[in-house]
Structures are given as structure tokens and as C-alpha cells.
Amino acid sequence: MATPAQWIEGARPRTLPAAIAPVLVGTGAAGYLDAFVWWKALLALGVGLALQIGVNYANDYSDGIRGTDENRVGPLRLVGSKVATPRQVKTAAFTCFGVGAVLGIVLCATSSWWLLVVGAASLVGAWFYTGGKKPYGYRALGEVSVFLFFGLVAVLGTTYVQAEKLSWTAVAGAVAIGAIACALLVANNLRDIPTDTVTGKRTLAVVLGAGRSRRLYASLVILAFLLAIVSALATPWTLLALIALPLGFRAVKVVVSDAVGPALIPVLKDTGLTELVYAIGLAIGLALGG
Template sequence: MATPAQWIEGARPRTLPAAVAPVLVGTGAAAYLDGFVWWKALLALGVALALQVGVNYANDYSDGIRGTDENRVGPLRLVGSKVASPRAVKTAAFTCFGVGAALGLVLCATSTWWLLVAGAASLVGAWFYTGGKTPYGYRALGEVSVFVFFGLVAVLGTTYVQAERLHWTAVAGAVAIGAIACALLVANNLRDIPTDRETGKRTLAVVIGAARSRQLYAGLIALAFILAVLCALATPWALLGLIALPLAARAVRTVVSDAVGPALIPVLQGTGLTELLYAVGLAAGLALGG
């Protein structure tokens, strides 16, 4: 049986900024529209965190039973390392999905029905990323999913449930957060190219190769900061998002320097912290501008 510490490590806490960041930016955009509602923001955060941990456990389960995690470099895999049974990890994943769904239903009851559709799509997307007979994460579509669900859906949904309307700054923030979240996945898959090729896992990094993956990572990070500057057209305070630029530059420098394997692990942490710090700055800027 896995220890509590192993369950926590298996939840991959370093990925949690990808859940917190879109809620921060979405809430900042709602505040810009004078629509901030604190308890709805907390509910949205609960949904995002539950889904993030759930998808981490789901990926652990699905990759583990396929044998693609047996020689993986990086955080502990519960099933791949045989410290927890596949059934236990699958149960943990669906428990998290259930918590996220319950909190999401509360939000839907206070807003509009289309959020129910978005939530259901998020749950389906979370499971079939690596689950099912033909997981789309094995078909080079992982980055698209991350952009849609951890960028557009999470940010715009958070804004709408609070302000009940949207603004172009929310869209810009959603694209920016989606871009950084994609960059995080690109770095992860860049690190795993050798083992993914051996096991037949066709991630985007495997398809386009290491060199183009490095270029894609740098481009996604650059896009996020360009959008922060664009948001300054609405309020100069949006430039607070640039506080994450030094941290992002360090991660980009490592990626484009042809780092491989374990040398890319700090990039994952750096990209996650970049996303969180960027979100704090942009959210604060939008709120102050409002």
C-alpha cells in the first residue's frame, strides 16, 4: 500500500499551479468588470483543483496499466512503481472527479446551464486523455486539450460565473494561461521523448521532434507575455503580469540549451511557478484596473 506521502507525490502537486492560475486570472477579469464574487471564486478553485488531481491520478492509472510509466524519469508513478494497485488509483481519480462535479453543479445552479456542458466535457476530456482504448493524449492532442480546458474553459468559466458576462481581457488572459499550461506539457513531453517512443506513445513532442518542441515552448511563453502587454491597453496595471518574466526567461534558456532527461525536471517546476506568478500579477492588474 502506498503511504500518504506517496499518494501526495502521486497527485503531482507541482502541477497544481495549472489549476490555480486560470481561476486567479478569471477572477481578476471578473473584478475588472466589477463582478467579483468571493464564494464563487472559491468554488471554481475547488473544481479546478479536484479535476487537476483527478486527471493526474487518471493518467497514473492509464499509463501504469499500459506499461508506459515503468522507466519514466520524474515524479513517482503509483501504478508504474507498483506502490499502489491500479484499482486504488482509479478509485482516487474518480473520487476527485466526483468532488469536482459536485462543486461544479453548485456553480451551475447559480449561473447558466451551458456551464454544465463545459463541466461534463472537462470530465470526459480528463479521463480520455490517457484512458480508454484510443486516448487522445497518445495522438498528439494533449496540448490542444490543455489549452481548451485549462485555458479557455477555466478562465472564461470563472469570469462568467461571477460577472455573468465576458470582456476581451478575459479572452486574452485565457489564451495566455492556456499557452503557459501548454508550455508545461510540452516541457514534460520533451523530457519523455525517448521512453514515449519506445512505448508507442505519440505525444506532440514525439511527432514534431525535440528541436521543434523547444521552439514551441519558447513561442508559447512569449505569447503569454505579449498578451499581458496587450491587456495594458485596457489598464496599465496589467503589466504586473510581467513580474514572472525573469523566471520564465530562465526556464526558456534551459529548454533551448538542448537540456534533456532529468535536466528538464527543474523546467517543469519553473514553468509552473511562472504560470502562477504570471496569473497573480495579471489578476491583480486587472482587478486594480477595474
């Protein structure tokens, strides 16, 4: 039996900013439109966290039963390390998906029912990332999914359920957050290129190779900060997002220095912190601008 600490580690806390950041930016964009609704923001946060943790457990389960995680470098994997059974981890994943679905239904009931379609697509995307017979995460489409669901859908959905309309600043924020979330996945997959190649996991990093993956990571982080500067055309307060620049620079510096294996593990933490701090700054800036 896995201990509570191991279950927490298996939930991959370093990835949780990818769920929190979009809600912060989406709520800030709603504030920019003078439409902030605190309890809807909390419901959106609950949905995001439940889906993120569910995805992490589902990934642990699917990679574990395929043997992908047996010789990996990085944090604990519950199934791969055999501290929990595949059935236990699969149950944890679907429990999280269930919680996210319930919270999402409540949120849709207070806004627009057509959002249920978006929510259903998110759940399907979460499972088939590494689940099923032909997981798209094994076909170099993981970054596309992350950008779509943890960038565009999460940010714009959070804004829409509160304001029932969107702005170009919300779209810019969604693209920026999606870019950093993609960078987080690129860093993770860059570290795992040797083991993923052996096990047949065809991630985007495997397809591009280490060199181009490093350049892609840097480009995604730079894009996010450029969008904060562009958003200053609407309100200069969005420049508050640049407080995350030192964190982002530190992560990029490690990635482009040809670091490999365990040396890339701190990059995950720094990228997650970059996304979270960026989101806090941008959300405050958008709200003040409104």
C-alpha cells in the same frame, strides 16, 4: 500500500498551478468588470483543483496499466512504481472527478445550467486524455486539450459565473494562461520523448521532435508575456504580470539549451511557478484596472 507522502507526490503538486492560475485570472477579469464574487471564485478553485488532481491520477492509472511509466525519468508514478494498485489509483481519480462534479453542479445552480454541458465535457476530456481504448493524449492532442480546458474554459468560465459576461481582456488572459499550461505539458513530454517513443505514446513532442518542441515551448511562454503587454491597452496594471518574466526566462533558457532527461525536471517547477506568478500579477492588474 502507498504512504500519504507518496499519494501527495502522485497527485503531482508541481502541476497544480495549472488549476489555480486560471481561476485567479478569471477572478481578476471579473473584478475588472466590477463583478467579483468571492465564494463563486472559491467554488471554481475547488472544481479546478479536483479535476487537475483527478487528471493526474487518471494519467498515472492509464499509463501504468499500459506499461508507459515503467522506465520513465521523473517524479514518482504510483502504478508504474507499483506502490499502489491500478484499482486504488483509478478509485482516487474518480473520487476527485466526483468532488469536482458536485462543486461544479453547485456553481452552475448559482449561474447558468448550460454550463453543465461544459463541465461534462471537461470530465470526459479528463478521463479520455490517457484513458479508454483510443486516448487522445497518445495522438498528439494533449496540448489542444490543455489549452481548451485549462485555458479558455477555466478562465472564461470563472469570469462568467461571477460577472455573467466576458471582456476581451478575459479572453486575452485565457489565451495567455492556456499557452503557459501548454508549455508545461510540452516540457514534460519533451523530457519523456525517449520512453514515449519506445512505448508507442505519440505525444506532440514525439511528433515534432526535440528541436521543434523546444521552439514551441519558448514561443508559448513568449506569447503569454506579449498578451500581458497587449492587455495594457485596457489598463496598464496588467503589466504586473511581467513580474514572472525572470522565472519564464530561466525555464526557457534551460529548454533551448538542449537539456535532456533529469535536467528538464526543474523546468516543470519553473514553468508552474511562472504560470502562478504571472496569474497573480495579471489578476491583481485586472482588478486594479477595474
